[in-house]
Amino acid sequence: MTTTGSPLTSTDKPRRGRPRGAPEASEARQKLIRAGLEHLTEKGYSAVGVDELLKAAGVPKGSFYHHFKSKADFGLTLVTAYNDYFVELLDRAFLDEARAPLDRLRVFTDAAAEGMARHGFRRGCLVGNLGQEMGALPDDFRAALTGVLEGWQTRTTRLLREAQAQGQIGPDLDPEALAETFWIGWEGAVLRAKLELRPEPLHRFAATFFCLIENRSPTITQKAERTQP
Amino acid sequence: MTTTGSPLTSTDKPRRGRPRGAPEASEARQKLIRAGLEHLTEKGYSAVGVDELLKAAGVPKGSFYHHFKSKADFGLTLVTAYNDYFVELLDRAFLDEARAPLDRLRVFTDAAAEGMARHGFRRGCLVGNLGQEMGALPDDFRAALTGVLEGWQTRTTRLLREAQAQGQIGPDLDPEALAETFWIGWEGAVLRAKLELRPEPLHRFAATFFCLIENRSPTITQKAERTQP
């Protein structure tokens, strides 16, 4: 029970053949993911063929199906990769204690707008793209996508709670509801910016959202959601 | 210059062969459009094949390419058909003078939510779907889609102006900016509702939007868009 040890304790295992390089570090795998993100954020899942990705990444088909068991599996991998990248962007903005909470949200929206501008507003949000294609996607995408959005929203809720604790937004507002509204609208803004190839939709929505929560008369509450008359 | 008259004056022309039936009334054409709307609002443009539509509509391929010169042409036809249907829905709600302007907007959002519910939240907005796929679509789609959204926004702007004239929303608000924000966010809400297969995103966004414009302290203006400091 020493050498043929169970795969559970993976640290001290001198296995036989060529070692699996760092699980995610394979160059081909990374190039495929990069190409996938570029193409899918621009054209969506259904419109992008595997061969197209292979050519873009300069990788043969054998590698693709070695690292991913199907196009769908690859797509799900892209979702987590995109989420990793995005959460980092989000946290960098949201956890910057040097700024006031609401300013951090502004930092994020500005950064995201710059990001879209860098690609000529031709690339949207992978989550939004795939969400709209759900009808044509394998079912596990749904949970993956909603889960990702939940994560973004949770972070935003925390930020807004902090803003509330610091009195930057009224105590009558519901941070969770606001965070949900923010991401609903922001995805819409990204879609629109991509359609019109310009940043105005992003700015418009951000401006309205900030106007909604800043300096509001405390008599207007968001929490009360229309009790029946 | 009587019988072979130019095609410009089309009323009194006893042409030779079988007359082109009502230009849009062909049964096959209509069945194709109906099937197209169902399938494309659910799965998007790229994910739906022509053959799939033919089977759904019970129409042979010859008919399809007789009525439409390509799949793209068919797609553009769908956009206008969808717009026609949608504008009617919109006007029915927005022009109902028996109600206060803001209530009419509420009537629309409720009706739209019901509409999505009828199809199990599996169908989204054709314009939103195609917008997200723009990267994979022929270029003329862009103008068509933005034009459609502009039309919806114009109607909404008029409605909000009326609301403003009647004092239902503050005189400090900018109806045009509000209308734009509404459609940015509403498309996001539809996308989210389709992803999560439930109406809450629609309700959440609508509630927030109404809360934004109703009963607001007149000191907060939407028009002032951050002059530089």
Add this chain to the structure above:
DNA sequence: GATTTAATGGACGGATTGGTCTAATAAAGG
């Protein structure tokens, strides 16, 4: 009935789809 045009019906075609398969190469331990 002959002619002309509209519309249907579906076989067919070349290109592309996602995916499989096998051979070759690489990198490690024995």
Add this chain to the structure above:
DNA sequence: CCTTTATTAGACCAATCCGTCCATTAAATC
């Protein structure tokens, strides 16, 4: 060197893609 496993390489496959083609049927005028 031999074995074992990882990875690359791309030929190949059945299915589907969008679109063309032509023969047939339908409905009108002459």
